[in-house]
Amino acid sequence: MKKVLPALALLATAAPAFANPVQITWWHGMGGANEQVINQVAEKFNAAQSACAITPVSKGTYEEALASGIAAFRSGGQPNILQVFDAGAATIINAKGATIPAEDLLTQNGYTFDREAFIDGIRYFYADAEGKFIGMPFNSSAxxxxxxxxxxxxxxxxxxxxxxxxxxxxxxxxxxxxxxxxxxxxxxxxxxxxxxxxxxxxxxxxxxxxxxxxxxxxxxxxxxxxxxxxxxxxxxxxxxxxxxxxxxxxxxxxxxxxxxxxxxxxxxxxxxxxxxxxxxxxxxxxxxxxxxxxxxxTFIGGAALFAMAGKPDDQNKCSADFFSFLTSTEIQAFYHQATGYVAITKAAYEKSKADGWYEKNPVAEVGIQQLMLPQGEWSKGYRLGxxxxxxxxxxxxxxxxxxxxxxxxxxxxxxxxxxxxxxxxxxxxxx
Amino acid sequence: MSDAAQPMKSAGMIRRWLSRPARAAPAKPVQFDQPLLPWLFLAPQLAVIFVFFYWPSVQAITSSFYIEDPFGFGATFVGLDNYKDALGSAEYQRIAGFTALFTVLVTGFSLGLGLLFAVKADKVIRGRTAYRTALIAVYAIAPPVAGLMGMMLFDQHIGPFVQLAAWFGYDMKVGINYWDTAFAMILVSVWKQVPYNFIFFLSGLQGIPASVREASVIDCRNGFTRFRTAILPLLAPTAFFLLIINITYALFDTFAVIDVMVKDKPANNPLTLVYKVYNDGFRGNDIGGSAAQSVILMVIVLVLTLIQFRWLERRVHYG
Missing domain, CATH: 3.40.190.10 (Periplasmic binding protein-like II)
Structure with missing residues (x-):
């Protein structure tokens, strides 16, 4: 019996590798060069593991992405992950029950979440009054x-x-x-x-x-x-x-x-x-x-990713995996260097520094420098409907x-x- | 007269054939034996109207009495507040005023120019196909593309219209100056619609029998009076149809032109009511307010159509 259990456990962990990956969808509002980078990020995620497969879909502009997300949610066909821009933050955060707070999603699926890992200027904009991350900052700008x-x-x-x-x-x-x-x-x-x-x-x-x-x-x-x-x-x-x-x-x-x-x-x-x-x-x-x-x-501009509610647990697990993957230093540094959006974690910023990226492209550092200035009482964000x-x-x-x-x-x-x-x-x- | 004689002859044959003594029993009105059968035939059409018109209309009317969370979690019944907010807002009144002006100008100019070109093209004999194709070709351009072309023509840095205005000492600023933008929008919208009217007026003109034209030439020497008293009344059914279509075009179908020309940023640019409905509903996620505005728009169109059919159509003579 003692020998069987580990074998069973091995089977259990190995099984998903043979099964079809769990499919999740990601709606966003980016076009042109930025859309291609998003597709590259998705490909990297799909190649890095086999349990989940993410499909990014461009819905046009930020506003169109939010409008499509809302319409889809009302008819029950929402994507797993929706990109929402800064000005739309109040709309989606106010709709409690439409999303699973990013921080909860990660901790429920076994990840540890460290708010301190994020650059100061980014930490509060998509968070609630207590500082809990509702949205996962993604493409941030200043x-x-x-x-x-x-x-x-x-x-x-x-x-x-x-x-x-x-x-x-x-x-x-x-x-x-x-x-x-x-x-x-x-x-x-x-x-x-x-x-x-x-x-x-x-x-x-x-x-x-x-x-x-x-x-x-x-x-x-x-x-x-x-x-x-x-x-x-x-x-x-x-x-x-x-x-x-x-x-x-x-x-x-x-x-x-x-x-x-x-x-x-x-x-x-x-x-x-x-x-x-x-x-x-x-x-x-x-x-x-x-x-x-x-x-x-300054406030961060750009957009954050929101995990939509009403999805089965295995898909939510995949969304959590993807969020964790996105905030990994390597992916953050890649995304930052490929698009010019600021790195959202301190580690990605340090990596880009170590890579010598800012020596070649001093302009790419300015946004981060501005977001790393001391925070004032009124520079954390706004939540206006x-x-x-x-x-x-x-x-x-x-x-x-x-x-x-x-x-x-x-x-x-x-x-x-x-x-x-x-x-x-x-x-x-x-x- | 040889052209007209041919149909006259065949019409005579048909009349003779019709007046032959009937051998069969007197024709009884066609009727369905089963009472449900006609409904069955109507069902597909009714279903389409129900799904795409009545159902959304009822939804819009219901939503217009609520202020609703976009995701559908909460809604507060506010009675007529959405209507009061819309109609009481200075911005809404300004947009409504512009929409009225825009509709009158776009309809007037596109009908007027369409008619003018049709009358002139009708008279051309040499190279008539070339002229007509040139006039009709514009109709093949999609509204957003027309908007883009307009944007280029009125670009502040490279637009030829801006340079033209500069020769006359006028600093044209489409996108900043309200009336400059209005002028550009009206021009592009009219340009886009003229060919449509042209096609209908031209075919209307060609449907006027040569005998009538010749008779009118004998009766009246003045070309314009002849056009006003003989040709125009015969064109009235076409013109009436086009009037309704053009008003609908100006109110609704110019959306794409406006959307492209304001570049996603309404700012201080002139807008029409339908653009405001879109802006508040789809970009602002204010479902209640947007629904109330679309109901107001629906009522406006209903009233306009009623007026047209009650008052104008009586004056139209369907040959």
Whole structure:
């Protein structure tokens, strides 16, 4: 009998290797080069073990991925893993029962979970108020400032660290024949991350983390109004160019070498290396020197992976295996180096350093450096319902500011009033 | 007259054949013997209408009274709040106003230009196929592609229309300036729809008997008066049909053009009501609010169609 048991145990562990692997699906919102990297990650996982097989499916954009995930969940056909972007975090985290918290999924399936292994700036955004990971951070980015090195050499100035320094160097860059600054997606750069970078409270109820009831946006914070009045002055003095709400509208003139500084995503690095017509470098996004306790880490952008509820245990085990695989140092370092998204674990960052990756690509390190800055009280994240719609309001009002249809004060009053109406509506969704 | 004489002759033959004394028993109205049989034949069509129209409509109406968690976990009954929120919002009113203007302009210009081109093309004798193909070809372009082409034409850095405007000293900023974007959207939407109207008007014109045209030439020397009093009334059924189709096009089918032209970022760009429904429902995940807006849209279309059939169709003469 004693001899039989180990043999049985051997059989039991060996059996899954002969059986068909458990199939799991992963819906995401990435296209182009980033989709290919996702497929490579999936292939690596499928090759590394034989118990599970993951199939990634691109559902279009981030927003389309979330919408498809929701529709599928309502009809019972949800994928095992769904990628949800930063602005949609409140929607999916609020729907308790739609997901299995990533941390629970891992611990229930025998993995140990160490929150400390993740880079500070990444740890809270997709976590609940107690710091438990609901989503598994996947592709994380930070808004950083890309620099046209030719422009800076020509004007003979240094890259600014604060907005006051920007005001000092911008006229010289303009004289040298450049548009000093453009920025893509101002909602992310000059709104959400103004709060985080300068440590200003974004919304009541601890930026929404303490509950949705009575959460109100602080869009008319005096710091924000003062900053945007500066932005408006820069725009009228032609120190800041604005060419539309689309991401590419403001990236394109930088790629063409007409712009000295462009605030984009750390994840833009891969694409920019191919499209830029001039040498470029990057630095941290400037901070507001007029705010007392500023120069803090920014919120992470990008997206996280959520394990959907309502799946059988063997599939959940596979999702846990995959999450664990994803956060392994080797895969994280691969993903970080292949895409330009920041490494989410400290170990992957150290590995990339040891690989000499940043010596070859100093720009790739800037996003991590920004996320590793000290965390302020208000730079951990925000949890605001219907936030994608609030972004639409912000975009509308920003456009109106630049076309002269409204004043900064009125624009932010409108964002606050309409945003709060949406937040109040969202508080009712949980019934 | 030789063209017209041929059908006249055959029509006479048919009449003679019809007027022959009937040998069989007097024809009785065709009827089904079993009462269920007609329902069976109707079933597939009814099923399609039920699944794709009535059922979703009922769902939309139900959802419009709730504020719902997107994943379907919780819902709060809010009565007419969703309707009040939508109709009371300044943004919604602005979008509704633009939608009305957009629909009138797109319908008016695409019908007007379609008719103008059809009348002119009808008169062309040399190279008529070439002209017609050139005019119709645009219809083969898918709306998103039309939107993309529009975006290129109005690009702030390389767009030829922007350069044209610059010659006249106008700084055109599609994507930033509200009315510049509106102009671009209307232009692309009209351009896309003109060929459709052209095809129908042209075939309508060719359906007008030469005898009528010749008779009108004898009665009236003025070409425009002749067109207004003789040709246009005969085109009325076609025009009425096209009016309904064009209003539907402007309200709903321009979605792809708008989506491509605003590049996924509505911002301060002009939008139509259907785009707002999509934006709130599919991107904002506000199911209740979006459902209320789509019910409002449904009512608008219902009222428009009723008005058209009650009031306009009476004036249409179906030869």
């Amino acid at each position: 808004p950083i400032m890309y620099l046209n090195t030719e422009a800076f050499a020509k004007a003979g100035v240094e890259a600014p660290k604060t907005w006051a320094e920007f005001e000092a160097v911008a006229p010289k860059l303009k004289e040298a024949g450049y548009i000093p600054l453009t920025a893509s997606q101002l909602t992310w750069m000059f709104f959400e991350n103004y709060y985080s970078r300068n440590n200003v409270q974004m919304a009541s109820n601890v930026n929404g983390y303490d509950g949705f009831d009575g959460t109100e946006l602080r869009a008319t914070a005096p710091e924000m109004i003062a900053f945007w009045n500066r932005v408006k002055t820069w725009h009228s003095e032609e120190l800041f160019g604005f060419y539309g709400a689309g991401w590419a509208d403001n990236q394109k003139p930088f790629e063409e070498g007409k712009v000295a500084m462009w605030i984009g995503s750390s994840g833009s690095f891969g694409g920019l290396s191919k499209t830029a017509t001039m040498p470029f470098s990057a630095t941290l996004m400037p901070y507001d020197e007029t705010v007392a306790d500023g120069n803090k880490s 219907f936030y994608p719609q609030i972004r639409v309001i912000e975009e509308r009002e920003f456009n109106k500011i630049f076309s002269g249809e409204t004043t900064v004060e009125d624009a932010f009053k409108a964002i606050e009033t309409e945003g709060n109406a949406l937040l109040a509506r969202f508080a009712k969704t949980s019934g």
